[in-house]
Amino acid sequence: MLHFGILGNPVKHSKSPLIHNAWLKKSGVNGNYDYILVENQEDLAKVFNELQSKDFTGVNVTVPYKNEILTIAQNAGFRITREVEEIGAANTINFKTKEVINTDSYGFSKIYSPNEGDHILVIGAGGVAPAIIYSCKKANITITNRTIAKAEELAERFMCDLYAGELSKLDLSNFDAIINATSLGLNNEDIPLNYKTLQKYTICVDTIYNPRATPFLQNAQKKGCKVQNGTMMLIHQGAKSFQNWTGLMPNIQTAENLLKDFLL
Numbered sequence: 001m002l003h004f005g006i007l008g009n010p011v012k013h014s015k016s017p018l019i020h021n022a023w024l025k026k027s028g029v030n031g032n033y034d035y036i037l038v039e040n041q042e043d044l045a046k047v048f049n050e051l052q053s054k055d056f057t058g059v060n061v062t063v064p065y066k067n068e069i070l071t072i073a074q075n076a077g078f079r080i081t082r083e084v085e086e087i088g089a090a091n092t093i094n095f096k097t098k099e100v101i102n103t104d105s106y107g108f109s110k111i112y113s114p115n116e117g118d119h120i121l122v123i124g125a126g127g128v129a130p131a132i133i134y135s136c137k138k139a140n141i142t143i144t145n146r147t148i149a150k151a152e153e154l155a156e157r158f159m160c161d162l163y164a165g166e167l168s169k170l171d172l173s174n175f176d177a178i179i180n181a182t183s184l185g186l187n188n189e190d191i192p193l194n195y196k197t198l199q200k201y202t203i204c205v206d207t208i209y210n211p212r213a214t215p216f217l218q219n220a221q222k223k224g225c226k227v228q229n230g231t232m233m234l235i236h237q238g239a240k241s242f243q244n245w246t247g248l249m250p251n252i253q254t255a256e257n258l259l260k261d262f263l264l
């Protein structure tokens, strides 16, 4: 039997076990995908070694360990891809090939892909933001964040523009797309944007999938904008991990059926 899991803190809210266990069954792979809660960062290296010695095939890594896991894996002699190096974070470990990959950028590219030279606004500079910026390299990106120093670091690293002013004062009319990469909306909080300046040609994307329409997406819908939430990103990043571990691309529709309540 093959063993997989989602490693992070918290993990119980994750839909990954639901999706991956359905994919394992449907693909005829004898395996199990579990929750792996790691409460303290000091235990992360120990857990990594245990998973390896317990013959795990692979794990997904979520908050708050997407950066820290890289150092641990590298110290253990794992190979990191160029993409992971550029993004600076990983969400997938393959214990068999001793490889560390990032499938968040792939997942995001399946929900939104800019045209060459598009102007896009990325709000947020946490764990997922660099993967989004990486996948939108073709665009002219403006990045902003509550903690400006974090946005500044990303803006420098990816050569993006920085918006360091008050979000509510930013004119949105020049953006082809606006991406919410913050956790604002998870508890139905709105992003303090000047929606009066939002135009209907601007595509609005939220990485959040629960609630399926955050106040940001609801406001955008009212303006007639095309909107997209994070459900398909979640599914596609998972599919790419599954493919890396098993060599099989799983059925996307199976996951869509399971998460139909979260599809927009």
Ligand code: NDP
Pocket (backbone or CB within 6 Å): 063, 104, 107, 123, 124, 125, 126, 127, 128, 129, 145, 146, 147, 148, 150, 181, 182, 183, 184, 186, 207, 208, 209, 230, 231, 233, 234, 235, 237
């Ligand atoms: P992090 O915890 O690493 O980052 C959180 C981000 O949200 C930071 O930019 C933080 O700003 C900002 N933020 C949090 N609270 C507030 C607030 N009250 N006001 C303004 N900004 C705030 O999380 P991740 O980057 O990992 O995840 C971000 C979002 O992306 C989450 O909602 C998560 O659910 C979603 N996600 C979706 C995925 C999918 O597959 N659909 C995959 C991964 C993430 P600051 O730096 O100032 O703290």
